[in-house]
Amino acid sequence: MPDRTPDRTDLRGDCARCFGLCCVALPFAASADFAIDKRAGTPCPNLREDHRCGIHARLRQEGFSGCTVYDCFGAGQKVSQVTFGGQDWRAGSPERARHMLDVFPVVRQLHELLWYLSEALTLPPARPLRDDLRRVLGATEELTRQTPEQLAQLDVAAHRQEVNGLLLRTSELVRAGTRGRRKDRRGADLVGARLRGADLRGANLRGACLIAADLTRADLRGADMIGADLRDADLGDADLTGAFFLTQPQVNAARGTAGTRLPDSVTRPAHWTPRV
Incomplete structure (x- = not known):
């Protein structure tokens, strides 16, 4: 077919x-x-x-x-x-x-x-x-x-x-292909959460509210991002390689740097700051 x-x-x-x-x-x-x-x-x-x-x-x-x-x-x-x-x-x-x-x-x-x-x-x-x-x-x-x-x-x-x-x-x-314990943060209230360097590989972040969350250097590889609210979230140097169901509007709403790694399905916003 x-x-x-x-x-x-x-x-x-x-x-x-x-x-x-x-x-x-x-x-x-x-x-x-x-x-x-x-x-x-x-x-x-x-x-x-x-x-x-x-x-x-x-x-x-x-x-x-x-x-x-x-x-x-x-x-x-x-x-x-x-x-x-x-x-x-x-x-x-x-x-x-x-x-x-x-x-x-x-x-x-x-x-x-x-x-x-x-x-x-x-x-x-x-x-x-x-x-x-x-x-x-x-x-x-x-x-x-x-x-x-x-x-x-x-x-x-x-x-x-x-x-x-x-x-x-x-x-x-x-997400079953991710080794270790996969965090379930579906619909979680994570407004302003301090998640710097957090291991969120294979996490379920569907509908999570991550407004202004600090995700600097967080590992989001293979995470489900559908509906996650990333407004003003700091994705500086975070790794979203393989993150799926991530849309361009979500990325545009967040903040990032030249070191932020994104899946191929989205592009780096022009307003993101370069890494110093």
Whole structure:
């Protein structure tokens, strides 16, 4: 049976093919991440007529660091170019615009699941699950191609539950290859935790809250990072080689150095500081 893993480039945001949906559909509140309040469905004041951000090159300096850690996983261009066939929400009726903005968060969730499923297919220990992974991947792809009306009625939570069960089984198989005691920190409150140099090889960090945690020189090889909140976490010189289900938004939200070792699935953020 041929591998149906999608080209991962299709699961990365391409703003040039999107109508600025994330800048309109999503709400945000004035905070350390956003300089202003914005309601869902209201265009960000920084959104230009060409659907590009007017302050993209200086988002952090202008107080919009939250935008720099967001990724639609390619949902923006899927909704813009496929679901609505290249129709601009600004040029159509208010009803069509509303449909686009309602559908975007649904497709974004589905594309995030596609990212995890496609990564799971690349993990050698998950070989026994590949038929199931391919099946669910294909079903998720089909869901993303439904009509706007079907997508608006989709029970995403139920589908996420099915996918999550499969990803949990994948995690268990992958982490079983790590020698020694594998720490279970699933959903743990580790805000500001002092984990400098900690041995977290093969750890279960699914959904762990690691905001501002000190993970300097921590060993995170082979750890399950799905849903871990790494905002302002210090990954200086940490080793995340082989860490899986780690996304670019998570890495962008953290702090690191030139000595931080990352898996090939993510890139080193430009704002990280070099090692002194």
